[in-house]
Amino acid sequence: MQTQMLIDGSWRDGTAERIEVLDPATGEAIADVAAGTPADAVAACDAAETAQRKWAAAAPRERSEILRACYEILLEHSFEIAELITREHGKPLNDAAGELAYSAEFFRWNAEEAVRVHGSLGVAPAGDKRIIVRHPPVGVVAMVTPWNFPAAMIARKVAPALAAGNAVVIKPARDTPLTALRVAQLLEEAGVPSGLVNVVPTRSSGAWFDAVSDHRAVRMVSFTGSTEVGRMLLQRCAQRVLKVGMELGGNAPFIVFADADMGAAVAGAVTAKMRHSAEVCTAANRFFVEAPVVEEFTQRFAEAMGAIRVGNGFDPGVTCGPMINAGAVTNIETLVQGALSNGARKVNGGGPVEGPGFFYEPTVLADVDVSSPITSQEIFGPVAPVIAFNDTETMIAAANDTEMGLIGYVYTEDLAKGLRVSERIEAGMVGINRGAISDPAAPFGGMKQSGLGREGASEGIYEFCETQYIAADW
Numbered sequence: 399m400q401t402q403m404l405i406d407g408s409w410r411d412g413t414a415e416r417i418e419v420l421d422p423a424t425g426e427a428i429a430d431v432a433a434g435t436p437a438d439a440v441a442a443c444d445a446a447e448t449a450q451r452k453w454a455a456a457a458p459r460e461r462s463e464i465l466r467a468c469y470e471i472l473l474e475h476s477f478e479i480a481e482l483i484t485r486e487h488g489k490p491l492n493d494a495a496g497e498l499a500y501s502a503e504f505f506r507w508n509a510e511e512a513v514r515v516h517g518s519l520g521v522a523p524a525g526d527k528r529i530i531v532r533h534p535p536v537g538v539v540a541m542v543t544p545w546n547f548p549a550a551m552i553a554r555k556v557a558p559a560l561a562a563g564n565a566v567v568i569k570p571a572r573d574t575p576l577t578a579l580r581v582a583q584l585l586e587e588a589g590v591p592s593g594l595v596n597v598v599p600t601r602s603s604g605a606w607f608d609a610v611s612d613h614r615a616v617r618m619v620s621f622t623g624s625t626e627v628g629r630m631l632l633q634r635c636a637q638r639v640l641k642v643g644m645e646l647g648g649n650a651p652f653i654v655f656a657d658a659d660m661g662a663a664v665a666g667a668v669t670a671k672m673r674h675s676a677e678v679c680t681a682a683n684r685f686f687v688e689a690p691v692v693e694e695f696t697q698r699f700a701e702a703m704g705a706i707r708v709g710n711g712f713d714p715g716v717t718c719g720p721m722i723n724a725g726a727v728t729n730i731e732t733l734v735q736g737a738l739s740n741g742a743r744k745v746n747g748g749g750p751v752e753g754p755g756f757f758y759e760p761t762v763l764a765d766v767d768v769s770s771p772i773t774s775q776e777i778f779g780p781v782a783p784v785i786a787f788n789d790t791e792t793m794i795a796a797a798n799d800t801e802m803g804l805i806g807y808v809y810t811e812d813l814a815k816g817l818r819v820s821e822r823i824e825a826g827m828v829g830i831n832r833g834a835i836s837d838p839a840a841p842f843g844g845m846k847q848s849g850l851g852r853e854g855a856s857e858g859i860y861e862f863c864e865t866q867y868i869a870a871d872w
């Protein structure tokens with residue numbers, strides 16, 4: 399297990415105060431990890447600055463082949479990394495393996511994109527000059543990532559950043575630094591030059607971020623996490639007018655029309671709610687179900703949720719692991735109690751589970767009042783509030799009545815209706831008759847306060863590029 403931090407290709411210990419990592423399934427400590435100071439973060443930025451110059455000058459094909467080697471090494475170690483994800487995050491081993499496959503795919507996709515960063519050449523309308531447009535790398539990118547996808551949220555940023563010719567300094571989440579350190583170690587083994595990928599965990603995120611965002615070489619911040627923290631980092635980035643990529647919180651509506659294939663809608667609802675133990679930004683947060691089928695949907699959904707086995711992610715058959723920490727269980731329970739006191743009813747008997755570990759049983763709530771906090775806040779846990787609707791217009795207005803706009807889901811057998819409704823959902827992504835939509839080849843990201851920019855697809859790499867225009871005569 400790698401517990402030191404990575405700066406300029408060397409593994410370092412950091413201060414005497416270390417970061418304790420818990421197994422959320424038991425609440426017991428499994429490791430302690432080096433905690434970097436602001437000075438360590440600056441050293442990482444210095445190293446990144448030097449490494450980036452050489453990397454940017456390398457042939458795109460050379461970068462591409464190293465990224466391809468990263469893809470292969472991650473797959474070769476997929477079982478080991480999946481185990482590490484389950485150990486520190488708690489998600490079921492199958493979900494962890496899925497996360498790792500998704501992470502590796504970003505390296506394959508961006509190995510392919512590295513040789514296709516194209517600019518353009520045009521003639522000015524007045525005919526007096528040529529307009530040359532090129533896309534050089536940004537430089538050094540600071541990355542701050544959440545605990546819910548310890549590998550994927552790093553891969554989704556690092557792969558396109560390296561493909562475009564940048565260097566990176568990463569601050570992984572305090573709850574899950576082990577996967578980040580192991581992935582970085584494997585990237586170095588795959589041939590990523592020293593200093594290009596630096597990982598500096600810390601106990602003091604604010605001071606770390608101040609030091610990094612003030613560093614002269616850092617030109618971009620790529621953040622994934624809550625909207626609340628994203629807003630603070632945006633303010634801080636304004637001081638040096640840094641380029642930003644922001645992947646923030648969600649509050650996804652999951653819409654079921656009466657003409658939906660009910661079996662598919664229930665299966666999709668379970669997927670959209672429960673993947674990765676329901677701790678996902680794309681998790682369905684509000685289930686709007688057309689009145690004629692609300693009773694049937696709710697009963698079948700509650701049966702499916704009630705049949706989910708909750709437990710240690712290593713146990714076969716478990717499909718819902720622990721929540722990340724005790725605070726997460728308390729937050730979920732507060733939201734559920736708020737909904738119940740507003741008139742909601744529990745359809746199956748879920749709730750918090752006594753320790754050890756931080757568990758919450760899958761729960762379906764019916765008759766939820768749209769004014770309950772559970773419909774405006776991210777639940778980030780296995781609870782599904784169901785709201786009946788009669789009128790499509792009113793439902794769409796309610797679905798859009800949130801500052802978030804990450805994703806929505808629509809279930810209907812009428813594709814034209816599905817498309818019409820999708821176009822009116824104020825979200826960066828919509829799934830029609832699908833409960834999971836993430837794909838490295840598709841642009842992932844949110845509208846409104848769910849984010850700025852996109853990760854993945856062919857536009858993903860351009861997020862880590864500048865645009866330069868050269869006016870030329872010849």
Ligand code: NAD
Binds near residue numbers: 622631680848
């Ligand atoms: P969080 O915002 O609490 O933390 C995210 C990261 O920011 C962590 O590394 C944390 O240590 C760091 N951080 C916190 N305060 C900071 C500060 N003052 N300065 C610098 N860094 C700071 O989020 P979380 O609890 O780790 O993750 C859950 C959230 O992430 C949810 O809101 C979820 O929707 C969101 N998320 C979004 C996406 C997406 O792609 N849109 C993906 C995954 C998670």
